[in-house]
Amino acid sequence: MLAVIIIIIIIWIVMWGFYKFMYPRAPKSMMPKKGDVITPRQCDFCGNSLAEYRGVLETNPSLATEAESESNSNINANKELFFCNYEHQADFHAGETYKPDL
Secondary structure, three states, rough: OOHHHHHHHHHHHHHHHHHHOOOOOOOHHHOOOOOOOOOOOEEEOOOOEEEEHHHHEEEEEEHHHHHHHHOOOHHHHEEEEOOOOOHHHHHHHHOOOOOOOO
């Protein structure tokens, strides 16, 4: 019985070390800071869901002025564009369509 308990403890220690090595903690620069918005949003280019503080948020000034002049809720919802990264933002404005890497 003591051997079984020792084997379980050894396996637990080995697995703990394995997970610490394979899945290290993310750097502090990638963690949300106080005041960051952590709600998930969908990229307007690829549709990927990502926390808002990790992506690129773009406000279109022409749509924002239209939203102030009209009380339509659809315009208010569409005045900000969200992208996963700067490449998706550039491709979106270049008029390209999303092609996943296969």
